[in-house]
Amino acid sequence: MRHLMSPMDFSVEELEKLMDLAGDIEKNPEKYAHACAGKKLATLFYEPSTRTRLSHEAAMLNLGGSIMGFSSADSSSASKGESVSDTIRTISCYADICAMRHPKEGAPMVACRHSSIPVINAGDGGHQHPTQTLTDLLTIRSLKGHLGNMTIGLCGDLKFGRTVHSLIHALVRYPGIRFVMISPEELRLPGYIRSDVLDKKNVPYEEVVRLEDALPNLDLLYMTRVQKERFFNEEDYVRMKDFYILDAKKMELAPKDMYVLHPLPRVNEISVDVDSDPRAAYFRQMQYGVYIRMALILTLLEINV
Ligand code: CP
Numbered sequence: 001m002r003h004l005m006s007p008m009d010f011s012v013e014e015l016e017k018l019m020d021l022a023g024d025i026e027k028n029p030e031k032y033a034h035a036c037a038g039k040k041l042a043t044l045f046y047e048p049s050t051r052t053r054l055s056h057e058a059a060m061l062n063l064g065g066s067i068m069g070f071s072s073a074d075s076s077s078a079s080k081g082e083s084v085s086d087t088i089r090t091i092s093c094y095a096d097i098c099a100m101r102h103p104k105e106g107a108p109m110v111a112c113r114h115s116s117i118p119v120i121n122a123g124d125g126g127h128q129h130p131t132q133t134l135t136d137l138l139t140i141r142s143l144k145g146h147l148g149n150m151t152i153g154l155c156g157d158l159k160f161g162r163t164v165h166s167l168i169h170a171l172v173r174y175p176g177i178r179f180v181m182i183s184p185e186e187l188r189l190p191g192y193i194r195s196d197v198l199d200k201k202n203v204p205y206e207e208v209v210r211l212e213d214a215l216p217n218l219d220l221l222y223m224t225r226v227q228k229e230r231f232f233n234e235e236d237y238v239r240m241k242d243f244y245i246l247d248a249k250k251m252e253l254a255p256k257d258m259y260v261l262h263p264l265p266r267v268n269e270i271s272v273d274v275d276s277d278p279r280a281a282y283f284r285q286m287q288y289g290v291y292i293r294m295a296l297i298l299t300l301l302e303i304n305v
Helices: 012-027 051-062 084-094 107-113 130-144 162-171 191-199 211-217 234-240 282-300
Strands: 040-045 066-070 097-102 119-124 150-155 177-182 205-208 220-223 259-261
Touching (some): 012 130, 040 084, 051 066, 051 130, 107 119, 119 130, 130 220, 130 259, 130 282, 150 162, 150 211, 162 191, 177 211
Parallel strands (some): 040 066, 040 097, 097 119, 150 177, 150 220, 177 205, 220 259
16 A cells, blocks of 8 residues: 655656646546545645645545545544544544645654555645645646756745755756755755755755846746744744745746746735736646646556546
């Protein structure tokens, strides 16, 4: 039985197969409409979510399966003190597969050790968000036609942003990837990712503070929200929250084929005047998230169509 804890759980070849399957699902949705008939997905969300929870649920419903779950710790027996390991033992009796989001790093890993069904990490604290990474990879491959040989700007909260951490782990496996890390000093990428992932693999990167300096040289810009929920005090968050605001004027500095991605939700970091720019790809990205999660559910349940 397989789980998904990190994008590294799939080899590059397996990721290609997963993305090919997502592409076929996009083209032939009717072929997959009953693939998961009789199967149940449980969504165990101890933290708020719109896209990740509902796109997993949409994915299972599109495959003809059923869904159940909770959307906050308060509405589950976690509020009475139940452990993650006991909860997953319970869910293993009710569902065939589950997606778990938890504020504590490693909680889905604890779950998978006590689970008899596949567990998908739907985001654990500031650590990883592998299904967002699968979404991002599919989006980049669909827009650019390939995944290597490009300069990618990662902008915003690189310290707490788990989507960025997962994406870096996944992208360093492709040749010719260069990163420009765009963040204020206090929100720089954690040292362990710089040393254990980037330096170890000799991946070229630079760190800059000004978005305007980076924009002319990027093939792709990945914007992120400042992660309010991970700050220890409100004052620091307020000081940082509007550090970057990408607007139509700044987009004039960017190449004509530089796509803008964002895992969403956005707050102020992308002005709505960018939404109509053909390079704004963050809403298309959400749709790719459904196709790749359909492909993931089929793969983890070992269902061949
Ligand atoms: N991208 C993402 O994780 O969005 P949600 O928090 O809405 O699930």
